[in-house]
Amino acid sequence: MATENLVYDRPEGFTDTPTHYCPGCTHGVAHRLVAEVLEEMGVIEKTIGVAPVGCSVFAYNYFDTDFVEAPHGRAPAMATGVKRVMPDRIVFTYQGDGDLASIGMGEIVHAAARGENITVIFINNANYGMTGGQMAPTTLPGMKTTSSPNGRDVETQGYPIKVSEMLSTLDGVGYCVRRSLHDPKNIRLAKKAIRMAFETQARGLGFSMVELLSTCPTNWGMTPVNSLKFVEEHMIPFYPLGDYKISDAIKQIKI
Amino acid sequence: MPKELWKGNEAIAEAAVRAGLEAYFGYPITPQTEILEYLSRRMPELGRTFVQAESELGAINMVYGAACTGVRVMSSSSSPGVSLMMEGISYIAGTEVPTVLVNVMRGGPGLGNIAPAQGDYNQAVHGGGHGDYQPIVLAPASVQEAIDLTVLSFDLAEKYRAICMVILDGCVGQMMEPAEMPEMRPVHRENWDWNTDAKMGKRERRILSSIYIDPVDEEQTNLRLLNRWKTIQANEVRYKEYFLDDAEIVIVGFGTAGRVSLSAVRTAREQGIKVGLLRPITVSPFPYEALDQLSGRVDAFLVTEMNSGQMLEDVRLAVKGRVPVEFYGRLGGVVPFPDEILSEIHRMAKVKLGTDVHPRDAWLERMAHIV
Ligand SMILES: Cc1ncc(C[n+]2csc(CCOP(=O)(O)OP(=O)(O)O)c2C)c(N)n1
C-alpha cells in the first residue's frame, strides 16, 4: 500500500496570499524561512513585523502576524518604538539593502548601537529591486545597474558597504551573521541563523541581524539559475559568509 | 492643585506625563531641550519609555511605531527638527494613529537662530508633509495654557485618530510663570480596534500602513479624512476674545504675538480707543466663522504675528475683503513690543484705511526703516 508523505506545506506563519515576487527571486525563500522559524518557536501570536519600502513592501500581506509599514529606511526606528512599549513581543524588521544601508543607515546603526531587542532580516541583492535595478550601496564594483550603466566605478560612485562587518563592531549587537540563499545547504544554514536571531531577541540578548545574500533575476537580467550562480561566484567572494558577532551568552543557546 | 512656578517647556513635559504619556522619543534642540531633559529623568522614574533618538527622523518614526500599538506617545522639537519630522508626520497622518507633537518655534529659515518666532505657522497649519492631511494645531500664549493644551492634545489626538501639534514660540517655552498642574491621570491603554500590538491568541491579525495602492481606495481614504476634518472644524475651534463687545478695531494674534497685543489693547482702551483682541487657540481648525461674523460689525482688523504674515492669509480668507485688514509683524526671532502694536492701533484709529493694497506690502513699506 502506498503511503503519502507530506513533505512540503505552507508554514503556519504564512497567510494564504500568494507573494508578488518575480519568478526565481529569493525574497520568497527568505519569507518562508522567517515564517517557519516563527511557527517553530511558537511566537506567531506575539509577533509584530515592520515592513520596509522596497520589493518586500507588501511583506505584511504574507506573514500571519500583526504588521506595521515603515517609511523607506525607518523600520529600525519604528521597531524601536514598538518594542520599547511592548517589550514582551517579538518585533522584527525585514529590509532590503537600499532601505537598510542607504536611506536608513542612520536608523539601523543606532538601533544596533542601542542594542534594541529586535531582529533584522536584511536582504542584500546588490541593487534597488523595486525601483527597477538602480545602484545600491551594496552593488559590487564594476556591476552594471540602471544608474551605473558602465559598471560601478568606485572612484566616482564609492565602494560597497559591508553591513554585517560594520554593525558587528557595535557593543549593542548580540548576533550578526551573513548567510546566502543560493542553494539548499545554504538555505538550511540561513534558517538556523534566523532561528538564532529570534532566539537572541526572545532572551533579551540585544540586537540581532541576519544578512542574506539574495538574487534579483529581473534586474540583474539573468535566469534564476544564473542568478544563483552569480551569488555564489561573485557576491560571496565580496561578502564572505560567516558569523560576524555572536555574543558569549548567545553561544550558549541550544536549540 | 496649588499654583507653582513652572518653566514652559518643563510644564509641557510634566503635563504630558500627567495626561498619561507612556513613551517619549526626542532629540535635543534649543529652545525645546528642557522637554527632553525633563522627561529623561521623569519617564524612567515612573517606569515609562524614554529614548533619545539619533535624529528627529529617528524620533518621529519611533513615535510612529509606538503610536501603532495604541499608547499615548509624544515627541517635541524646534523648527529645524520639525522639518526633519515631516516625512514621518505625513506617514502618521496617512496611517491615522494618534500622535502628539510639540514645536517650540525659533527663528528661520535654515538654522536661523534660537530666538522666539512663529515662522512655522504655514508648515504646521497648512501641511508641510506630502499629501492631503490636516493636523490639529494648538497655540498656547502662557505656561498655564501650555499645560492645559498639552493635556487636551492627547484627548483630541485619540478622539480623531489625528496628529495634534502644540506650537509655541521660545518665549512661552522658556519663561517661568505660576501655573497649576492637573491631577496625575493613570496610564490607560485604550483597547482601540486598530491597536497593532500582536494577536496574542485573541483576534485576527492587524496591519497598520499608509499604503492604499489602488488610487480609488486612496481617494476614498482622503475623502474619509476630509470628512473627519469637517467634524473637527465643527466641534473643536477654540479662541479667546478680549474687549470685543464694542470693538471697532480687532487685533488677531496667536501665542506670544497675541499676548503682546493684549498689553497694547489694554493701554489703548485706557486711552479710549475701542479695540479688542481675538486670540486663536486652535490655529487649525482656524476660527474662520468667528472672524467672518466679526467682519460684519467692526471697522478693521490688525493681524499681528512673529512671521511675515502667514496667519494673515487665513484672516483675509475669513474677512473676504469686507473691511480693511492690516498687518504688523516682527520676524526672524524678534519679538514685538506692546508699544509697536500700540502705535499701529493709533495709526489705524487716525488714518482712513483701504483694501486695495495687500496688507503685507503696506507693512513692508512701513518697515522700510529697518530693511
Ligand atoms: C523617501 C523615499 N525615497 C525613495 C523611494 C523610492 N524607492 C522605493 S523602493 C526603493 C529601493 C528599495 O531597494 P531595496 O531596499 O534594496 O529593496 P529591494 O527592492 O531591492 O528588495 C526606492 C529608492 C521611496 N519610496 N521613498
Ligand code: SF4
Ligand atoms: S525586482 Fe528583483 S528583488 Fe524585486 S521581486 Fe523581482 S527579482 Fe525580486
Ligand SMILES: [Mg+2]
Ligand atoms: Mg535591494
